[in-house]
Amino acid sequence: MILVTGANGALGTLIAERLAGRDDTVLGTRSPQQPRRLPVRHIDFDEPGTLSKGFEGVDVLLLISAGYGEDDTVMARHGAAVDAAEKAGVGHVVYTSLTADGDHLPYALPHRWTERRLQETTMNWTILRNGLYAELLGGLAAPTADGRIVAPLGEGRLAAVARADLADAAVRVTTEAPAHAGRIYELVGEQAVGGADLARTHGPHITYEPETLARARARVAASGAEPFQVPMLVGTCSAIAAGFMSRTGGDLRQLLGRAPRSALAAACA
Template identity: 35%
Template sequence: MIVITGASGQLGRLVIERLLKKVAASHIVAAVRSPEKAADLAALGVQVRKADYSQPDTLDGAFAGAEKVLLISSSEIGQRFAQHKAVIDAAKRAGVKLLGYTSVLRADTSLLGLAAEHHQTEIALTQSGVPAVVLRNGWYHENYTAGIAGDLAHGAHFGSAGEGRISSAARADYAAAAVAVLTASDSQAGKTYELAGDSSYTLSEFAAEVARQAGKPVVYTDLPEAQYKAALLNAGLPEFVAELLANSDAAAAKGALFDDGHQLSALIGRATTPLSQSVAEAL
């Protein structure tokens, strides 16, 4: 039995979609906060169980009979460590043989503000004694392609990454990596993977690719971190989202989102999705 937490989210659904090609649906559990939102997964034969990171009493039932669990990190910044710790504790009680965790690239040394809770979680995993594998996911193409409509409307992509290179990959690539470790024939316990795209780009190059494919002018406009955050707030983004995006770009300027280890493509057995393909799909 393989349990996928956060299964109704974007990454979780992609993991289950790919897992269904390798594992019988009856052996897959979609652990979700709102089971009614996963009716489509239930229709495929996947077991749907309630699991709320903030309600630890729901986790024991969700993990009953589980051999492996994939903990997809929470999106609730500031609350994530406590939520992840609850999942780790429940996995230990359930006696799972492998707990996978989606962390962030070089979580132990990263300049990214969001890395702190990931590093805390990794430490808790080690201390728990639960057999675990850490998937340190780099940036997603979608983090940028999701904003293409706005870029085209303004004729510009705004950010604070300077000339920092970004080794992103498609969300589907990271989902494939999770499936690879969950279904591997060799032991994955104790392993840590630094996952990133095969190639990298600057945000100036990203803007140029959008312009090329759309046939419309789009230029990259680099702003100081504080000014970029203010622009995001003016655009209506919540404070914590604006802070996260501005901080992440500033860290990218210092190399936080660059990696050329090619561990992701090695793990999934193919090249990672080119940025140009994700731009085309977004357009």
């Protein structure tokens, strides 16, 4: 049996749509009351009591990272999930991690910690090092009502990847898990996208105006973001602006068996 955690999240929803109709798959979520096209179990990494029952009979666990929080919170969540999977006799864990080029990002540490924890288990594992979503970039650099994209991306570009492609890759690996045991896949896009590219794609009247990190930090802090979110968002832009996130290529095309979707189209949708 396959179990997908985080099934009500954006990535989990896309994955659940692709797995609908299978008779060997269940969804794990903190909100099990929401009706779905597959059986649902209550899974909350912050409530380890849900995990021993939730992981019963599971052969392949698709562990979608639960990454919104301070590092210690996220590591505790993922640690609880891996501990419970071991105890429940899960055979294989597929984990959605972060691209290697993301090591400069403020949220890299819990991903690398989880990768290491998985590699120490006796379970089989596969690590999907997901690139940053095109949709995330589109949100960080969305046009204002008066047609300006104001973001601290400088001239930097991101090897952005459509979330739907990451869902397709995760489904392939999860449903063919034994063939992917012990593999680490780099799933970045094939198109590096920057602020000026986004402006051009949105239309002729849209301009891109790079801002400083200091201005962006003040803007994000004043927006009501949680304290941990401020360095997350500003640090993401900083790494893109500094040119650390633009490397394209990797394993995406091979796992998809086709060309990736357009990152620009996904970012500007």
